[in-house]
Amino acid sequence: MAIAERTPLVEMRNIDVAFGGVHAVRDVTIDLNAGEVVGLVGGNGAGKSTLMRVLSGAHPADAGEIRVDGEVVVIKNPRDAKVFNIETIYQTLALADNIDAPGNLFLGRELLTRWGTLDESSMEDATRKIMGRLNPNFKNFATPVVSLSGGQRQAVAIARAVHFNARIMIMDEPTAALGPAETNQVRNLIRQLKDEGIGIFLISHDIHDVFDLSDRISVMYHGQIVDTVQKGDVTPDDVLGMIILGKKPGEVTEKELAQLELRA
Amino acid sequence: MTNVADAAPVPGQIEPPARPSIRGMLAQTEIDLRLFGMVLALGVILVVFHIASGGKLIQPNNMITLAVQAAGIAIIATGMVLIIVSRNIDLSVGSVVGLVAMSYALLMTDWFPDILGLGPDTPFLWALALALGIGIGAAIGAIQGFIIAYIGVPSFIVTLGGLLTIRGLVWYQSQGAAVNGLDPTFLLIGGGAQGSVGEVLTWALAVAGCLAIFAIIANGRRQRRRYGFPVRPVWAEIALIVVGCGAVLGIAWFANNNFWPQGLANRVAVEQGWGPAPEGGWRIPTGFPLPIVLLIGVTLVMTWMATRRRFGRFVYAYGGNPDAAELAGINTRLTILKTYVLMGILCALAAAIVSARLNGSTLDIGQSYELYVIAAAVVGGTSFAGGIGTIPGAVLGAFVMQSLAYGLSFIGVNSPGQNVVAGLVLIVAVGLDTINRRRGS
Numbered sequence: 001m002a003i004a005e006r007t008p009l010v011e012m013r014n015i016d017v018a019f020g021g022v023h024a025v026r027d028v029t030i031d032l033n034a035g036e037v038v039g040l041v042g043g044n045g046a047g048k049s050t051l052m053r054v055l056s057g058a059h060p061a062d063a064g065e066i067r068v069d070g071e072v073v074v075i076k077n078p079r080d081a082k083v084f085n086i087e088t089i090y091q092t093l094a095l096a097d098n099i100d101a102p103g104n105l106f107l108g109r110e111l112l113t114r115w116g117t118l119d120e121s122s123m124e125d126a127t128r129k130i131m132g133r134l135n136p137n138f139k140n141f142a143t144p145v146v147s148l149s150g151g152q153r154q155a156v157a158i159a160r161a162v163h164f165n166a167r168i169m170i171m172d173e174p175t176a177a178l179g180p181a182e183t184n185q186v187r188n189l190i191r192q193l194k195d196e197g198i199g200i201f202l203i204s205h206d207i208h209d210v211f212d213l214s215d216r217i218s219v220m221y222h223g224q225i226v227d228t229v230q231k232g233d234v235t236p237d238d239v240l241g242m243i244i245l246g247k248k249p250g251e252v253t254e255k256e257l258a259q260l261e262l263r264a
Numbered sequence: 265m266t267n268v269a270d271a272a273p274v275p276g277q278i279e280p281p282a283r284p285s286i287r288g289m290l291a292q293t294e295i296d297l298r299l300f301g302m303v304l305a306l307g308v309i310l311v312v313f314h315i316a317s318g319g320k321l322i323q324p325n326n327m328i329t330l331a332v333q334a335a336g337i338a339i340i341a342t343g344m345v346l347i348i349v350s351r352n353i354d355l356s357v358g359s360v361v362g363l364v365a366m367s368y369a370l371l372m373t374d375w376f377p378d379i380l381g382l383g384p385d386t387p388f389l390w391a392l393a394l395a396l397g398i399g400i401g402a403a404i405g406a407i408q409g410f411i412i413a414y415i416g417v418p419s420f421i422v423t424l425g426g427l428l429t430i431r432g433l434v435w436y437q438s439q440g441a442a443v444n445g446l447d448p449t450f451l452l453i454g455g456g457a458q459g460s461v462g463e464v465l466t467w468a469l470a471v472a473g474c475l476a477i478f479a480i481i482a483n484g485r486r487q488r489r490r491y492g493f494p495v496r497p498v499w500a501e502i503a504l505i506v507v508g509c510g511a512v513l514g515i516a517w518f519a520n521n522n523f524w525p526q527g528l529a530n531r532v533a534v535e536q537g538w539g540p541a542p543e544g545g546w547r548i549p550t551g552f553p554l555p556i557v558l559l560i561g562v563t564l565v566m567t568w569m570a571t572r573r574r575f576g577r578f579v580y581a582y583g584g585n586p587d588a589a590e591l592a593g594i595n596t597r598l599t600i601l602k603t604y605v606l607m608g609i610l611c612a613l614a615a616a617i618v619s620a621r622l623n624g625s626t627l628d629i630g631q632s633y634e635l636y637v638i639a640a641a642v643v644g645g646t647s648f649a650g651g652i653g654t655i656p657g658a659v660l661g662a663f664v665m666q667s668l669a670y671g672l673s674f675i676g677v678n679s680p681g682q683n684v685v686a687g688l689v690l691i692v693a694v695g696l697d698t699i700n701r702r703r704g705s
Contacts, residue, residue, distance in 0.1 A: 056591075078593045088591070094588040096589065098583065099584055107589070107592040107594070109593070118574065
């Protein structure tokens with residue numbers, strides 16, 4: 001029998017992560033297709049960020065396997081992840097504050113002249129080109145990024161991922177630190193990236209962000225996946241119920257629902 | 265009424281020239297204001313002590329002595345910048361200088377002749393000693409760097425331990441004795457009349473420096489033009505070239521107004537058969553002493569490494585945000601290890617200067633260098649918060665510290681008094697940095 005479904009871009013199977021005796025992620029299986037946004041939601045400490053840190057190489061898994069294009073891969077550190085075109089936009093904005101935008105964009109992957117020195121001009125040129133596409137108002141190419149606004153800094157982080165041909169992008173609360181206008185800018189950016197065929201894992205607390213941008217939604221609760229649903233099959237309230245109670249919509253009792261209403 | 269929006273420049277239009285103010289004009293030259301301020305401070309210190317000493321301080325021979333004394337501190341300070349920028353510290357530099365200086369002395373007096381059978385006439389003995397000393401410095405740096413970067417012991421503890429341990433080892437090297445009598449060629453590294461490059465080479469170096477300034481500015485402009493980036497106004501470029509070249513040529517002229525001591529000149533004249541001394545005695549300009557030439561070379565190489573090499577970029581990125589550097593895939597541990605190896609090499613170079621000046625080594629060579637070196641880096645704008653600091657700034661900082669010490673000794677303040685001032689300057693410099701940072705955030 002032919003395999004009907006295409007191979008997912010990424011599959012994480014039976015992933016386990018424990019910190020001491022605490023299971024932060026327990027037997028989680030999740031996948032992502034090209035040109036798809038999968039929203040990853042859950043309460044604080046549900047294990048979303050830990051799961052994504054495994055994929056980005058920032059933290060090793062204790063058990064389970066990762067497949068990219070169906071092939072089992074080993075990701076031990078952030079360098080490994082970049083080899084498979086997995087790029088991460090961190091919640092904490094992983095930028096070196098004291099270095100300018102081109103320096104941050106090429107951090108760890110600097111362009112060099114034939115003398116082996118940093119090719120600042122080429123890096124600035126490439127940064128100007130990509131920022132012209134992502135954020136045309138961006139003008140501060142020579143100042144340390146500490147002086148930039150949250151949205152501009154996020155744009156630098158996203159530009160970094162885009163420039164290095166990310167196929168799989170992990171976005172951990174990409175709009176958490178931003179104002180409304182900047183949030184919109186980032187949302188448009190995410191749609192643009194999706195249209196270019198990039199697969200995106202979107203971690204967010206903002207249920208509107210998730211419903212607005214995702215194709216599928218995976219809900220985590222106490223380190224486990226409650227369910228992965230098509231966006232069209234559920235309402236925001238269903239998802240909220242899953243986040244808070246850790247149960248699928250059908251399994252929720254009348255009593256629990258009443259409590260939920262009360263809390264809301 | 266104008267508001268901020270009105271004042272903002274329209275894209276594509278050239279900004280109207282701001283009201284000509286000194287601050288505005290300085291900004292257009294894009295000079296580092298902090299460096300500029302330090303040059304001024306250095307000038308003020310020298311002038312104050314010049315006046316306090318009754319107009320005796322600012323003379324070529326005094327300034328050259330001061331510069332040679334500052335050279336060792338300045339060379340080590342260039343490495344301390346990278347260590348502090350990457351959020352570490354090295355308290356062991358003084359002891360490493362002591363150990364390597366004693367090694368040079370023992371190599372040339374005992375080990376070469378007794379163990380390797382190399383007599384004093386062996387050519388390049390000085391180079392062999394220097395190479396071995398640099399190797400020892402690098403090895404000590406590698407051991408300390410490994411413990412700090414790969415085992416994770418705080419650098420403060422590792423190098424504090426190093427300060428004691430290595431100083432103790434110096435005693436065992438010579439069983440507590442001072443050692444004298446180095447290779448005559450090696451002695452030239454310490455400067456003095458014969459260890460200076462002379463009039464012609466001094467002018468040649470100065471002219472090369474001017475050409476380099478011109479080339480760097482012209483090349484930078486061409487590069488930015490090629491990519492269509494904004495460039496400095498032409499007058500600012502010309503002003504930079506004129507001031508830069510003027511300073512370089514002025515310093516060369518000053519150094520060439522320092523002359524060989526008569527006694528030495530007469531002795532060498534007899535040895536070399538120069539004939540009778542001219543009327544008024546020999547007037548042979550010394551020009552730049554070798555320690556200063558070495559310092560200039562070290563400053564250029566270290567600045568190049570810090571600003572133009574990936575290694576330097578990694579050091580600054582790690583200092584700015586260790587997590588970001590790690591997540592960007594930088595091998596941060598190896599980067600930290602390298603900063604300590606580099607530091608060991610720089611200590612070995614400084615040790616060559618001091619031991620050559622002494623024609624040997626004693627037990628306490630390099631003592632309290634850590635204080636002067638850290639003070640030089642911090643006075644020069646290196647921040648303990650990490651990620652911020654420049655090599656030229658630290659070199660200037662070393663000159664500020666040494667000018668204070670030299671100026672104080674010149675007006676008769678003893679060495680404990682100089683220590684009091686140096687310690688206070690260190691605290692004030694770090695204090696100002698802390699206040700500055702708090703106000704900035």
